[in-house]
Amino acid sequence: MYRYDAIDRALVTERVAQFRDQTQRYLAGSLSEDEFKLLRLRNGLYIQRHAPMLRIAIPYGLLSSLQLRTLAHLADRYDRGYGHFTTRQNLQLNWPRLEDVPDILAELAEVEMHAIQTSGNCIRNITSDPLAGVAADELADPRPWCELVRQWSTLHPEFSYLPRKFKIAISGSSADRAATEVHDIGLRLVVDAWQRPGFEVRVGGGLGRAPAIGRVIREYLPAALLLRYLDAILRVYNLHGRRDNIHRARIKMLVKSLGIDAFRAQVEAEFAALEADAVTVPLVDDAEVERMRGYFPLPPYARLAPVEVTEGREPAFAAWHRYNTSGHRVPGYRVVVVSLKAHGQPPGDATSDQMRRLADIAERYSFAELRATHDQNIVLADVPQRHLHELWVELADAELATPNIGMLTDMIACPGLDFCSLANAGTLDVARQIQAQFDDFDELYDLGPIELKMSGCMNACGHHHVGHIGLLGVEKHGAEWYQITLGGSAGRGASLGEVIGPSVPKAAVPATLVRILERYVEERSEDERFIDTVRRIGVEPFRERAYAPDPAGA
Amino acid sequence: MRLILRGHELVPDTWERVAEPLSAVDADALISLADLRSAPEAWFERSGRLGVALEPPDDVLQLASHIERLSVVTINFPGVGEGRGYTQARQLRARLGYDGEVRAVGEVRRDLVFLMARAGIDAFAPPAGEPAEALRDEFVRFSVAYQRAPGLLAQPLQRGGLQRIGS
Numbered sequence: 083m084y085r086y087d088a089i090d091r092a093l094v095t096e097r098v099a100q101f102r103d104q105t106q107r108y109l110a111g112s113l114s115e116d117e118f119k120l121l122r123l124r125n126g127l128y129i130q131r132h133a134p135m136l137r138i139a140i141p142y143g144l145l146s147s148l149q150l151r152t153l154a155h156l157a158d159r160y161d162r163g164y165g166h167f168t169t170r171q172n173l174q175l176n177w178p179r180l181e182d183v184p185d186i187l188a189e190l191a192e193v194e195m196h197a198i199q200t201s202g203n204c205i206r207n208i209t210s211d212p213l214a215g216v217a218a219d220e221l222a223d224p225r226p227w228c229e230l231v232r233q234w235s236t237l238h239p240e241f242s243y244l245p246r247k248f249k250i251a252i253s254g255s256s257a258d259r260a261a262t263e264v265h266d267i268g269l270r271l272v273v274d275a276w277q278r279p280g281f282e283v284r285v286g287g288g289l290g291r292a293p294a295i296g297r298v299i300r301e302y303l304p305a306a307l308l309l310r311y312l313d314a315i316l317r318v319y320n321l322h323g324r325r326d327n328i329h330r331a332r333i334k335m336l337v338k339s340l341g342i343d344a345f346r347a348q349v350e351a352e353f354a355a356l357e358a359d360a361v362t363v364p365l366v367d368d369a370e371v372e373r374m375r376g377y378f379p380l381p382p383y384a385r386l387a388p389v390e391v392t393e394g395r396e397p398a399f400a401a402w403h404r405y406n407t408s409g410h411r412v413p414g415y416r417v418v419v420v421s422l423k424a425h426g427q428p429p430g431d432a433t434s435d436q437m438r439r440l441a442d443i444a445e446r447y448s449f450a451e452l453r454a455t456h457d458q459n460i461v462l463a464d465v466p467q468r469h470l471h472e473l474w475v476e477l478a479d480a481e482l483a484t485p486n487i488g489m490l491t492d493m494i495a496c497p498g499l500d501f502c503s504l505a506n507a508g509t510l511d512v513a514r515q516i517q518a519q520f521d522d523f524d525e526l527y528d529l530g531p532i533e534l535k536m537s538g539c540m541n542a543c544g545h546h547h548v549g550h551i552g553l554l555g556v557e558k559h560g561a562e563w564y565q566i567t568l569g570g571s572a573g574r575g576a577s578l579g580e581v582i583g584p585s586v587p588k589a590a591v592p593a594t595l596v597r598i599l600e601r602y603v604e605e606r607s608e609d610e611r612f613i614d615t616v617r618r619i620g621v622e623p624f625r626e627r628a629y630a631p632d633p634a635g636a
Numbered sequence: 637m638r639l640i641l642r643g644h645e646l647v648p649d650t651w652e653r654v655a656e657p658l659s660a661v662d663a664d665a666l667i668s669l670a671d672l673r674s675a676p677e678a679w680f681e682r683s684g685r686l687g688v689a690l691e692p693p694d695d696v697l698q699l700a701s702h703i704e705r706l707s708v709v710t711i712n713f714p715g716v717g718e719g720r721g722y723t724q725a726r727q728l729r730a731r732l733g734y735d736g737e738v739r740a741v742g743e744v745r746r747d748l749v750f751l752m753a754r755a756g757i758d759a760f761a762p763p764a765g766e767p768a769e770a771l772r773d774e775f776v777r778f779s780v781a782y783q784r785a786p787g788l789l790a791q792p793l794q795r796g797g798l799q800r801i802g803s
Contacts, residue, residue, distance in 0.1 A: 088780075089780045089782075089793065089795050092778075092779055093778065093780050093781075093782075096778045096779065096780075097778075100747075100777060104747060116716065117745060117747070120716050120747075121747055203717060233795075234782060234783060236782050237751070237778070237781065238782075238783055239722060239726070239755040239781075239783065239785040240722045240723050240726050240785070241719070241722075242719065242722070243722065245719070317723055320719055320720060320723050321720055321723055325692075325717075325718070355731065359731055360729065360730045360731075360733055361729065361730040361784050361785065361786045362730065363783070363784065364784070
């Protein structure tokens with residue numbers, strides 16, 4: 083993983099000093115609320131329902147054991163002993179005191195971490211594929227590029243006060259485990275006819291009130307041009323994005339109002355002009371790419387023969403192996419997904435104790451590195467097969483082995499009304515109800531892979547638009563109701579879900595899901611996945627069943 | 637007369653907004669981009685110096701044919717979140733090659749000065765209550781940076797070994 087040099091260390095240290103000074107001035111009354119808000123957001127600090135919330139950056143989701151241990155320590159020392167992994171691969175602490183945040187940032191800087199630009203109208207965390215470096219379908223590891231883009235975007239003199247937030251995701255494989263098509267800029271590694279590396283560049287994807295799939299602005303951008311091209315896109319957006327209405331301020335609105343062709347023309351004109359500028363973004367030369375690749379070497383894999391691991395073992399282990407682990411490029415190794423979706427727990431939460439144990443586990447079994455995923459789990463990317471059983475025993479003991487990865491209860495949920503002052507409805511109790519309703523794992527497995535995603539408001543931090551089943555909490559007559567969408571998906575060929583009908587009251591959500599899934603079971607052909615059945619037969623059959631009057635006596 | 641920060645010096649602000657080429661012909665005159673474009677020669681004929689006061693929606697590139705004769709360009713930051721001025725500064729320096737004074741006006745708060753300076757702004761007219769001396773301290777807020785930028789007042793060490801200019 084990337085290791086800080088003197089420049090990186092100085093930057094985070096000086097940033098801490100800057101924010102400490104700003105916090106002191108605010109507490110002393112010489113900075114107004116509005117002035118301080120601008121500054122604290124750019125250090126990840128929200129003022130929330132109950133307490134400030136601090137969003138700590140985990141660049142492209144990659145964490146070392148040491149860093150995870152530090153997060154555990156921070157959760158204990160400054161918070162209530164747990165943290166929340168988010169849909170952008172960051173970690174949120176929900177209860178820090180404002181006065182403590184400079185100290186928290188100082189401790190983070192000691193382990194090469196920060197909270198820079200995790201909020202505010204600036205370029206946010208660069209997110210990526212949690213299987214980067216180990217996925218069989220990977221064209222090239224996206225992480226060197228993630229790090230280059232991260233540095234280019236950090237404290238950028240021109241793009242730190244954009245019309246609105248800006249999210250970039252990078253994928254290095256033909257599948258898309260980074261949801262690049264619903265990001266402001268989505269980058270997908272591709273090669274040309276001569277195998278030269280480049281990017282397919284999409285712009286204007288995003289969720290929220292007006293969800294959109296990103297449009298292709300360049301089918302093939304030679305890799306060396308990446309940072310300069312991003313510069314051109316951001317400049318056009320910075321100048322022409324709307325600043326009069328926050329609901330119309332994302333780049334997707336600009337792309338939509340100009341049309342992709344006119345938008346592209348502006349970007350290409352700016353890009354062409356950059357070459358002659360007195361000061362301009364350099365091309366990324368091969369030496370720089372190699373330098374960056376050097377930070378992401380292949381781990382020192384042992385030469386291992388593939389082994390059979392489940393024979394003669396507990397059925398629970400077999401289930402976990404089947405659903406929570408997947409194949410690895412290197413023989414004898416396996417990818418493990420640590421489930422943060424235990425039934426009865428808020429999706430994506432981990433206690434400091436769990437974090438510490440995971441840090442130890444990663445050290446022992448997976449080269450001391452972990453990846454936070456955008457669906458709020460953790461990946462141990464390089465586990466030798468022969469250690470899987472003992473790993474499972476430890477994970478199970480820490481309640482990190484719920485064998486539900488990819489299943490209905492492996493849901494994404496934002497923190498919702500319990501924590502977030504933007505929310506209209508709760509999500510955590512709905513999640514609990516759904517977990518309780520579908521607590522029979524045989525039934526869960528029979529339903530097969532289903533991506534359920536839940537947001538507590540239209541800001542869509544729970545990515546409900548791209549859930550196979552999406553739930554959107556709304557406030558109606560002072561109560562919490564939930565709108566249901568079907569047919570969304572976040573991977574390659576992303577789609578936005580279709581609303582199936584009027585929202586349902588909170589207490590009715592689990593039963594409504596039961597009905598929808600009963601219809602699926604009736605209609606599916608053989609092994610057809612839920613999403614494929616929806617695509618084949620449309621939402622009408624599900625709408626019909628979801629809203630059908632209860633059978634007599636039920 | 638009000639003092640502004642130009643580079644590291646506190647200097648009086650001699651510039652005034654002028655609406656007519658024939659009024660205050662000796663003065664340092666700040667005019668709008670639209671006024672310049674509508675009658676450039678009338679403005680340049682005056683004996684006083686000429687500067688343009690940009691507003692956020694103004695297209696800096698429209699100054700291209702006049703820029704060499706301008707003594708100052710002011711960039712307005714009407715609100716603290718207003719980001720277009722940073723691009724305007726960058727375009728003046730890097731695209732148009734302008735090396736006259738580029739001055740930030742409006743919400744020129746100390747916490748914004750470092751990036752303003754990096755973007756190419758070299759003069760600052762802070763609002764009342766924001767002491768100019770405090771702004772000066774911000775030029776060295778960070779000793780390092782990840783990007784190349786046209787600013788000369790703030791020139792942190794950039795990866796790739798570009799020059800560091802002492803303050």
